[in-house]
Structure formats: C-alpha cells, structure tokens
Amino acid sequence: MTAPTINGTRYPQPIEDLLPAARDLPLPDGEAFPSRNRLMREFRIGAPKAGELLALLKAEHAKQTEAEQLRTYRAARGAILPADPPAEPVTPDPDPSPDVPEPAPPTAEPVETTPAEPVEQVTEASRPDTPTPPRPSRSAVAWPVVLLALPAFVAIWSGWVGLGGLTGFGIVHPLPGIADSFSINSAITLPIGVETYGAYALYVWLSGRVPAPALRFAKWSALGSLAVGALGQVAYHLLVAAGIDSAPWWITTAVACLPVAVLGMGAALAHLVRTHD
Incomplete structure (x- = not known):
C-alpha cells in the first residue's frame, strides 16, 4: 500500500500537517483513534512523532467527550444549551518529549438526575425497636426522717442525761467570777457529743466522697459510736430498774471518758x- 501524501510530497511532514490526515483515517468499530503503530505505518514516521501525533488525537477526543457529556447533563437538567464555541486548534508542544504521550485530562462522569422521592419521616414512635428514654427519677423525700428522729431524740436525750446524773454529771457553773448565776447541766454533753458524732461519721461513711483512710475511720467510728450509744441506754435503764442511785465505778469511768473520746x-x-494524700 502506498503511503498517503500531504501537500503533494513524500518528505517528512510537520505534525500540524499530519493531524488533519490522522483525523480522517478510517477506524474500526469501537476505536476512537488509531494506534501508534498504525500512524507510523500510514505516514512513514518514527515512533516519537507517531507518539506525539497520538497524544494530540487523544487530547482532541477527550475534549470532545467532555463537551458531549456537558451537553447531555445540561439537556437532562432542562437548560438551554448555547451554541458550541469553535474548537481551538490543537498545536503541538514545541519541545515534545520522545515516546512520552501527554496524559489525557480527567473526564467528568455524567450526572444522572432522578426525580426526588418523598422521604418518610421516621420518628421514635414509628419504630417499635426504639428503646423508651428513661424518665428522670425523683429523689426520695427526707421529711419522714424527722418524724422518726423525734421520738428517738426524746428517748436518747433522757437516757443520756439520766445516766449522766447517775455517774456524777450535774449542774455546774462554767463562768465563775464572770456570771455566777449562769449554770448548766453537764449531762447534756453526753447526748450532744456521742450521738452527734455518730450521725456525722455515718454520713461521711455512706457519702463515699472522702479519701479511703477517712472512709474507713468514719465507718468503724460510726459503728462504735452507735454501739456505745446503745450500751449507754441499756446501762441507764438497767440501773433505774434496779433502783440504783449511783452507777458502779467502771460505768462511771467509761461515761466520764466519752466527751474526751x-x-x-x-x-x-x-x-x-x-x-x-
């Protein structure tokens, strides 16, 4: 087969003259541009010039494809397409690199538009598997403790004051020379000291908001204070039931040490x- 001539000559032609002839080459189905080997064979050119010519063909094809996709997208959106601007002539690179074809620019994929479907609003009530949020819990009321504490306060107060009278506690004048007429019964120091400390230590222990040493000390001292308070009530009632007006020495010693403890x-x-720490 005789190679085609351009401008009536068989001498090597520039890329600008070979490009229109390369566009007009018949292509088999499924091919967008000829291969480099075919360009070398058809135009009797070397591999570098054939690679450069193929790169130009690929760039033209990429631009055409992108323009076609853009028109399709605008047509799908119902836009009025303006007239296509004239294609700019593709000029070769003045200093092409041999055997390195230019990479084709990325083409944008066509965006398919579909009619918007109504979105069903899903609420927590429409989903049976949605757990029910817990309701805010109400704190327990504390006023019944006052009713419980009133009779206990009367019994404990009278028991400690009575035991104090049996163990030497009684009327004293704490301000001699200052207020000689001012007097107080020292027996009230027993219920105030022992029972108040027991309640405070019990609160510290059950709160759990203190360091570990304080937690342990509050636990055992609270239990000890409650036990001493119970023993004091038992001792007072036993002494009164037995008709004893003065407690034994060992009971008096223990009761006298309670305020210091x-x-x-x-x-x-x-x-x-x-x-x-």
Missing part, C-alpha cells in the same frame, strides 16, 4: 476528710 475522734475525722 468524742473530741478526739471528731478532730481526727475532720483531718482525714481534708487530707487527699
């Missing part, structure tokens, strides 16, 4: 509560 335990617990 309560002071020491209260100071120790206050120190442990504030210690975070």
Whole structure:
C-alpha cells in the first residue's frame, strides 16, 4: 500500500500537517483513534512523532467527550444549551518529549438526575425497636426522717442525761467570777457529743466522697459510736430498774471518758476528710 501524501510530497511532514490526515483515517468499530503503530505505518514516521501525533488525537477526543457529556447533563437538567464555541486548534508542544504521550485530562462522569422521592419521616414512635428514654427519677423525700428522729431524740436525750446524773454529771457553773448565776447541766454533753458524732461519721461513711483512710475511720467510728450509744441506754435503764442511785465505778469511768473520746475522734475525722494524700 502506498503511503498517503500531504501537500503533494513524500518528505517528512510537520505534525500540524499530519493531524488533519490522522483525523480522517478510517477506524474500526469501537476505536476512537488509531494506534501508534498504525500512524507510523500510514505516514512513514518514527515512533516519537507517531507518539506525539497520538497524544494530540487523544487530547482532541477527550475534549470532545467532555463537551458531549456537558451537553447531555445540561439537556437532562432542562437548560438551554448555547451554541458550541469553535474548537481551538490543537498545536503541538514545541519541545515534545520522545515516546512520552501527554496524559489525557480527567473526564467528568455524567450526572444522572432522578426525580426526588418523598422521604418518610421516621420518628421514635414509628419504630417499635426504639428503646423508651428513661424518665428522670425523683429523689426520695427526707421529711419522714424527722418524724422518726423525734421520738428517738426524746428517748436518747433522757437516757443520756439520766445516766449522766447517775455517774456524777450535774449542774455546774462554767463562768465563775464572770456570771455566777449562769449554770448548766453537764449531762447534756453526753447526748450532744456521742450521738452527734455518730450521725456525722455515718454520713461521711455512706457519702463515699472522702479519701479511703477517712472512709474507713468514719465507718468503724460510726459503728462504735452507735454501739456505745446503745450500751449507754441499756446501762441507764438497767440501773433505774434496779433502783440504783449511783452507777458502779467502771460505768462511771467509761461515761466520764466519752466527751474526751468524742473530741478526739471528731478532730481526727475532720483531718482525714481534708487530707487527699
């Protein structure tokens, strides 16, 4: 087969003259542009020039494809398409690299538009598997404790005051020379000291918001205070039931040490509560 001539000559032609002839080459079905080997065979050119010519053909084909996709997209959106601008002539690179075809620019995929479907709003009530949010819990009322504490306060107060009278506690004048007429019954120090410390230590223990040493000390001292308070009530009622006007020495000794013990335990617990080491 005789190679086609361009401008009536068989001498090597420039790329600008070979490009229109390459566009007019018949192509088999399914091919958008000829292969490099075919360009070399048809135009009697070398591999570098054939690669450059093929790169130009691919660039033209990519631009045409992109323009066609853009028209299709606009037509799908119902837009009025303007007239296609004239295609700019493709000029070769003045200093092409041999055997390196230019990469084709990425083509945008056509966007298919479909009519919007109504979206069903899904609420928590329409989904049976949705767990029901927990209702805010109400804190338990504390006023019944006052009713419980009133009779206990009367019994404990009278028991400690009575035991204090049997163990030497009684009327004293705490301000001699200052207010000689001012007097107080020292027996009230027993219920105030022992029972108040027991309630406070019980609160610190059950709160759980203190360091571990304070928690342990509050636990055992609270249990000990409640036990001492119970023993004091038992001792008072036994002595009164037996008709004893004066408690034995060992009971008097134990009761006399209670205010000092309560002071020491209260100071120790206050120190442990504030210690975070």
